Amino acid sequence: MGSRVGLFAVIRRDARVEGLSIRELADRHHVHRRTVRQAMASALPPPRKTPVRVSRKLEPFKVTIDDWLRADLDAPRKQRHTAKRVLDRLLDEHGAADVSYSTVRDYVARRRPEIAAAAGRTLSQGFVPQTHEPGGEAEVDFADLWVVLRGVKTKTFLFTLRLSYSGKAVHRAFATQGQEAFLEGHVHAFTELGGTPIDKIRYDNLKAAVSRVLFGRGREESGRWVAFRSHFGFDAFYCHPGQEGAHEKGGVEGEGGRFRRNHCVPMPVVDSIEQLNELLVAADAKDNYRRIASRTNTVAQDWAFERDTLRPLPSEVFPTWLTLTPRVDRYARVTVRQRHYSVPARFIGRRVRVQLGASSVTAFDGRTVIATHERVMLKGGQSLVLDHYLEVLQRKPGALPNATALVQARASGMFTAAHEAFWAAARKAHGDSGGTRALIEVLLLHRHLAASDVIAGITAALTVGSVSPDVVAVQARKTAHQCSADAVIASPNTTPAGDRVVSLTERRLAELPADSRPLPSVSQYDELLTRESS
Known part of the structure; x- marks a missing residue:
């Protein structure tokens, strides 16, 4: 259109300055006289006419396709005709072998909204911009979040609570979407925000809150959820089920995807859910400095104003478990x-x-x-925790090698290489049953001593070739005393033992008092020998 506007401007200028006729202007600019007349009539070129293309091959079937699309108005949303299904039916029922998919696709895309509008329906709803009062409302939703948990790709659930005014959002990951996670997510978010919205929070019809969806906005809520809302003092607004109600909490619907794309790509690699939540807390802090859409203030600036408008938290603790x-x-x-x-x-x-x-x-x-x-x-x-089975394993030592608790203890690192070495040495010295029982006695030490002290005791015992649980116990306690030297007052008359490993028997003998009795004598028995010879 830009070149035609320039052409029209030149034609109008030549006519105005030189007074040329329509024929002369057409000859000078090599255009049709009709174009010259259009330029003289208006400085803006007339819009080009879009040619109406007629598909002669589809023309005989248009009425049939329209009937199918009208029937779709009363069909379930997921059982309506697609362009491919229309083409398949034309081929099977009407022998339309010459009709292409692109022709059918373009016709269906154009006619479907026209037929819906003619029937007084619309396929896409209009939306009305909303303005939210500070501290008035919030939105809550769960989103799927995939992570690499202990080396395994795992699906977790991302709880999100977003304040409608400032856009401040709090995220927390859980292993489930159950009610305990739903309630704990709220408590975490309220604690982070320092209060609750004074009006309402918008929700899907989550099972954690809604027992049954009734007619319209009516909902049958679970008793525990009603008590939770009453405790914190906010109302719940439940959106319409399905896609129809998704726009009613569009802020949090988009927040889940935005947060994942910006902070969870690539997938977080963590060893526990707690470690994952530490990453989410850092991401929430980083989001405080972003601007939503075309807002002038950052999230943190709007949040600083909104924070003071929230309802204070109750002093009592609500049991979320x-x-x-x-x-x-x-x-x-x-x-x-x-x-x-x-x-x-x-x-x-x-x-x-x-x-x-x-x-x-x-x-x-x-x-x-x-x-x-x-x-x-x-x-x-x-x-399974290996410590829970030690009493049973003392009676059944043969069950330890294949015990599931032992497999999990090895995987978690609780059953270390030091334990493995002691077990192997003990079985070599005392046999499978005796060696396993010796190991179990060592494992029982973990109930009273720190794991590092017990491992130090095992290492010290193996250094001198001992597989006695008593030696391990003594050395573990020595290590514990050395590590807590500030709490132990050494006697000035005590000779330091150093790093020498002693047996429990030697230690007990060293603590006995000196024996002042005379050495035994057999002289009285010698007299018996003299009498016999005489």
């Missing part, structure tokens, strides 16, 4: 959500109280913690 009372099976395990966790073997057959958190499982005997595990992500998986 789920309390269960499973029975310990004969393998010294409790089953929680189809995952197995070990407890000390002495609780076999008894019921224990279990607190199921978002990332941890804690077992109690009364108020005493008897086992703590990281939550298992794989259904049917198990988390």
Whole structure:
């Protein structure tokens, strides 16, 4: 259009300055007289007419295609005609072998919205810009987050709470989308923000909050979720199910994808969920300095103003965990959500109280913690602690080599190369059963001494060729005393033992008092020999 505007300007100037006729102007500029008349009538060239192309091969089938598209208006969204399905039906039912896919695709793309509009429906909804009051609203959602957890590609769930005014968002990863993770995510976000929205928070119809979707906006909420909302003092707004309601919390819908692209590409490589959450906290802090769309202020600047408008947090703590009372099976395990966790073997057959958190499982005997595990992500998986089975292994030492708890202890690094070396030396000296029992006595030392002290004791014992658990115990305690020298007052009359390894028998003899009795004599028995000879 730019070249035609310039041409029109030159024609109009020549007509105005030189007074040339239409024919003379057409000859000078090598254009049709119709073009000259258009230039004299307006400085802007008329719009070009778009030619209407008619597909003669598709023309006989257009009425049929329109009927199919009208029927789609009442069909389920996922069972409507695609362009490929239209083409397939034309081939199968009408023998339209000469019709190409691109022709059908272009026609369907053009006619579908026209037919919907003619029926008083629309395929794409309009949106209205919104303005949010500071501290008034927030949005919550879960998003999938893939990470490399202990060398394995693992799917976690990214909880996101985003304030609608400032765009300040708090993220936290969990191994599950269960209610305990849902509640714990809220508590973490509220703690980070220092308060709760004074009006409402927008949600999908998550099972953690909604037991049943009723007509319209009506929802049947779970009792625990209602108590949680009442405790923190905010209302819940539930969006329409499916894609129809996604735009009602569009801020957090886009936040999940934005956060993943900017902070989780490539996939984070972590050893635990806790380590992953430390990375997410750092990413949230970095996002404080970004600007959303065309806003003048950064997130941190808007958040500094919004922070003071939030409702203060209650002083009482709300229990986000789920309390269960499973029975310990004969393998010294409790089953929680189809995952197995070990407890000390002495609780076999008894019921224990279990607190199921978002990332941890804690077992109690009364108020005493008897086992703590990281939550298992794989259904049917198990988390076993070797220490829980030591009493059983003392009676059944042959079960240790293939014990699942031993496999997991090796994988986690709890069963070290020092333990392996001691076990091998003990079995060589005392046989498989005796050597394994000696190892178990060493493993029992971990209940009272630090792991580093026990390993130092094992190393010292092996240095002098000893596989006695007593020697390991003595050397482990010596190492513990040396490491806590500030808490031990040495006696001035005590001779330092140095690094020399002693046996427990030698140590006991050294502590006995001196024996002042005379040496025994056999002279009285010699008299018996004299009498016999006489």
